[in-house]
Amino acid sequence: MSTTRNIPDRLRSPLERNLKSWETLLLLVAIGIFVANSFASPYFLDAWNLSDATFNFTEKAMIAFAMALLIISGEIDLSVAAIIALASTAMGAAAQVGVGTEGLVLIGLSVGLACGAFNGLLVTGLGLPSIVVTIGTMSLFRGISFIILGDQAYRGYPSDFAYFGQGYVWWVISFEFVLFALIAVIYAVLLHLTNFGRAVYAIGNNATGALFSGIRVGRVKFILFLLTGLMSGVAAICLTSRLGSTRPSIATGWELEIVTMVVLGGVNILGGSGSIPGVVIAAFVMGLVTFGLGLLNVPGIVMSIVIGALLIGVIALPRLWQMWRH
């Protein structure tokens, strides 16, 4: 050891960095919407109404967490809503022949995993671009649903199957909300506190560099597709249970709402950065906006316009702020 120079670990504390982050800005937006909603409608600040509002985002958010990791790694899965349709159809078909609740859950999860594996194999095994692969499987998975069901619907799920989408753990706290919170924690830990999460960031920033650093890039991406498929299966169980029926058009258009949620949460659509807390807040923002507009009897099409404007607005805000200051 000749000359030892001291390089500090950090110049800015993690706290300072967190305060100046996207997530902080988004949290302020969420609080603003909450306050605005409570002024706009007298029914908003009601425990049961708020509880109902969470159903607007819990199922989508479960998928959004897995999708966030996938997008951070530089890939995307647009087939998630179609996986819900296929998984729900499979469960419905099984329910018709008298399969019990445990069996239905197993089928839902397995179909999700299988679809995720199929996407992952096409992307990592054959090196195809994920956006193209999953646009293809989006039609494929939902197409199978349509072939099986046509204009029919499956009903007649076992009565205890209803718990996943309609049950309450305690007072106004629904099973779905608890599951959402649990999954959020699991994904936050996975992304932010494990070696696997670090690899996801490394791959998203520079996949070649990550490969040359000894990261098994293909394996990590395959696992991410599996997880996204699995979460689609979980969401399919919750949604099917909540609706009590399956039609092939179930969850139509969710893939874009989920991607919107992820991007609103501060995940870079080009990969490399983003956080789970951001996606959690974005889920609440989207849920609150939808619910608030619903209370005001705003039609669905206007809601999607508002969500779209919100996305562009929140993303443009920091840029506009910078331009205004210069």
Place this chain on the structure above:
Amino acid sequence: MPLDLRPDVSTSDAPLLSLTGVTKTFPGVRALSNVSLNLHPGKVTALVGENGAGKSTVVKVLTGIYQPDEGDIRVDGRPVRFPTPQYAESAGVTAIHQETVLFDELSVAENIFLGHAPKGRFGLIDTATMNSNAAEILSGLGAKIDPGTTLKELGTANKHLVAIARALSVDARVVIMDEPTAALSHTEIEELYELVEGLKAQGKAILFISHKFDEIFRIADDYTVFRDGQMIGEGAIANVSEAELVKMMVGRDVSQIFPERDRQLGDKVLDVQGYEHPTEFADISFTLRRGEILGFYGLVGAGRSEFMQALFGTTLPSAGEVWIDGASITIRSPADAVSHGIVYVPEDRGKQGAIGALPIFQNVTLPSLARTSQKGFLRLAEEFKLAREYSERLDLRAASLDTHVGNLSGGNQQKVVIAKWLATEPKVIILDEPTKGIDIGSKAAVHEFMAELAAQGLAVIMVSSEIPEIVGMSDRVIVMREGRIAAELDRDNITPETLVSYAAGISETSS
């Protein structure tokens, strides 16, 4: 301000382009401090200096990318300003950058005339005129390239010629060449020299930036030395020696460029037999001992990097076996190679070496996470500890370990990549062009470090195209030509002459 661009009938004593008292500061850094620079018509001026001396900044000032804070730019003695690159271009200043931005999917002619293509009726591009003009420029360069070819079909050297053609397509009077030979092979460099001679004969003023002394003394008429943003000295190249230039550049005597070392070879650690690839290389066999530095020399395209990447697992060989410490191993991915103690410092630092958008400590620990973590969970304190240890060992210069690697200089990025691999405690380290494009001071540091690693018992493979480096550092050299081993030379037989002749395939019969 309107410019009068008619060329004066200038004598070569009056500079065509001159800078006086130019200062440029950035937040926290004074990149140029009161520098002057004179470029004469029909002469090549070599601009030399270490990395960070201000060479690139001066190029950016000359080409209108940066505006100087103080000082004058004069063309033909008249003061001018270059508020945008277009002004510099219309004043006849053009630059061939180190890494020129070209467009793979466009044709050669389109690349050459992008932004100033000849227009026909309705303002549409006149393709016929453009192609014939491009053909004219290319043939003037002695390049046999069809202007209609799509750029991606050309090799590196031809792409470089297209970049040069692009620079010359604007009717330049001042040509700036920023390390033009970095990507070229031996014969291509010779062709470039001829081109420079041709430009001189046309009365153009040339600013030639290079780290390679042999080419400076070969091609330049004048020199200007920069150090730490200041002009240290200038004059005719005939009146200066290599040692004097080095002294001006580094501000001290660099008497001995390569470290002396005590060569103690240990046991055989790596054994490669019959490595083969369908297109890139064939029949590569060699062994490597602990503490040994094995040089791999060859021309660009001889298959050295391709072989190394197969050994590291980024491409798969079609045949061949590898043993580490006598045990047969299979390498199908870099992860496999790393787990067996083989690591690779790539030539392409930006893309393959470091992950620019991640902080230093995360880059350093990336392949060692299994060691710094516990049951798959990150332990930041352990990561900082490991990153600090190796950053300090390599004398890394950075504001903090949390700084993004992309914000570091080239030399420091290279240190991060090396630190990353040393932290895995490897058995064999492969360094691919480890000192390419870095300055003399950093080069010496890398060489010294390499010697230290070998002394500690690490086996080093060094791929290099720089003969002095191969001669100065290697215990043994393998010369590759057209994908095969052309010769294996012992310490005593490594001379520039033998290297060049084996690489070029001249002395096939001599022993």
